[in-house]
Amino acid sequence: MNQTVLLKLVADGHGNVATRLSASAxxxxxxxxxxxxxxxRAGLLVRQGVGRGVRYALAETHRFEQHFERAGLSEDRVWxxxxxxVVADLPSNVRDIWQYGLTEMINNAVDHSGAAVxxxxxxxxxxxxxxxxADDGEGIFLKIAKALDLYDPRxxxxxxxxGKLTTDxxxxxxxxxxxxxxxxxLFDIRSGALHFMHDEGLDDVLIERPKDAPGTLVLMRLSNQSTRTTKEIFNKFAAPDEFTFAKTIVPVRLAQHEGEKLVARSQAKRLTMRFERFKSVMLDFxxxxxxxxxxxxxxxxVFQNAHPExxxxxxxxxxxxxxxxxxxKSLVL
Ligand SMILES: Nc1ncnc2c1ncn2[C@@H]1O[C@H](COP(=O)(O)OP(=O)(O)OP(=O)(O)O)[C@@H](O)[C@H]1O
Ligand SMILES: [Mg+2]
Structure with missing residues (x-):
């Protein structure tokens, strides 16, 4: 039995670890x-508490945190x-994902946030x-709402x-x-009181931040043994034999505000806004x-007739x- 079983068990819950391990293994x-x-002893787990209250957590083997002045910051240097x-000894696909995600998100803070730090x-x-x-700037949802003249930052x-959304x-x-x-x-953006793709799995104690803090916080998590590649994700949203971003998947429920039903043409127009920039749009209901x-x-x-491509x-x-x-659809020309 390798250690992964034990480590995953601790990632899922901190109490009764030995009992749960004995049952599952x-x-x-x-x-x-x-x-x-x-x-x-190997430094993979840390023990907290004593006796019946003893709990275990995955040990942090690396931690770095730093503040930078935004002006003049270059994302590749931070990377x-x-x-x-921190990720130097991980598989190359995992390192590539970290380089991609971190440089993109640092570049966003530098180019779009207007923050000081x-x-x-x-x-x-x-x-x-x-x-x-994290930045203490304008806040991503407010910035987009203002630029696109949206009624609600949600x-x-x-x-x-x-996708294909840029204010610049x-x-x-x-x-x-x-x-x-x-x-x-896992990928989570927090700004104002809003979460984009919030996942409960992301550790809320990772970074201390009041719920109504200004600016934008982006959190990312990846398994150290992930087999995913950036290339496979780019290919998934490219047209066949092309390398451009041509397809998207849209969660339709994001067009539905709490307690509302999707009935109005104006809601539909909001949903289909910018769809014509894609060759294919998968609507996930x-x-x-x-x-x-x-x-x-x-x-x-109406949209389909206007944009048959x-x-x-x-x-x-x-x-x-x-x-x-x-x-x-039966009425489409
Ligand atoms: N930290 C941030 N603060 C404020 N607004 C942000 C922040 N990050 C992103 N945004 C807004 O979200 C938009 C989308 O960001 P995204 O990274 O997807 O695209 P982009 O940066 O515009 O283009 P690209 O990433 O392809 O260079 C940005 O155009 C900007 O308006
Ligand atoms: Mg960007």
Missing amino acids: GISRQAASARVSAAV RSLCAP VRVGIVRNALFTQAWV ESMLELAK PANHSGDGIFFSSKVFD DGVEEIGQAFADEVFR TRLEPVNMSPAVKDMVSRA
């Missing part, structure tokens, strides 16, 4: 305790000096590495999820967040129970959604 309680002690050494941190344990980039999340088209293309959010195991006739008509007939592909439809979509 089919070994005696004594043998399980011995393994736990060996992992502590090389602070972050690259940028903080970058990275921590590693035996299973995974986590990193964050609508910024829908726009970010679509002369210097940027809107790739960074879209691809970073897909290449990591997960979490959407039903849609109204005018909404469906606007997306699947963009293929719309609805997936995860409930029977009610499917009915509405079929009806609208």
Whole structure:
């Protein structure tokens, strides 16, 4: 039995570790305790508390954190000096993902936040590495809402999820967040009271930050043994035989504000905004129970007729959604 079983068990919960190990590995309680002690001695786990209250956590094997003045900061230098050494012995695909994600997010803070200071941190344990980039600037959701004249900063999340969103088209293309959010195991942006792709798995104590802090915080996590590659993620969203960003997947539920139904043409127009920049848009209806006739008509007939070169592909439809979509599609010219 290798140590991964034990380490994963600790990542899932900090208490009753020896008991849980003995059950899941089919070994005696004594043998399980011995393994736990060996992992502590090896510096992979830390023990907290005593007796029945004893708990274990994955030990941090590396931690770096630093503040930088934003003005004049170059992302590749931060990567090389602070972050690259932490992941230097990991597989090359994992190092490439960290280099991509960290340089993209640091570049975002430098180019878009207007903040005075940028903080970058990275921590590693035996299973995974986590990193964050935080600034005290304008705040990503507010910035996007202002630039796109959105009514509610929550609508910024829908726009970010679509991809190809940039508020500075002369210097940027809107790739960074879209691809970073897909290449990591966990990816979370916090700004104001909003979370983009929040995942409970991300460690809330990783960085202390009041809930209403100004600016933007991006958190990323990746398994140290991940087999994912940046290339496979780029290819997934490229047209066949092309290397350009041509396809996207849009979670339709992001167009639905709490307690609302998707019925209006104006909601549909917000959903389809910028779809014409893609050759193919997969509409993921997960979490959407039903849609109204005018909404469906606007997306699947009006938009489709106006932009026949963009293929719309609805997936995860409930029977009610499917009915509405079929009806609208049957009227397409
Ligand atoms: N730290 C930040 N503070 C404020 N706004 C941000 C921040 N990071 C990103 N943004 C906003 O989010 C948009 C999307 O970011 P993203 O990295 O996806 O694209 P981009 O930086 O514009 O283009 P690219 O990454 O391809 O160079 C940016 O154009 C900017 O408006
Ligand atoms: Mg960017």
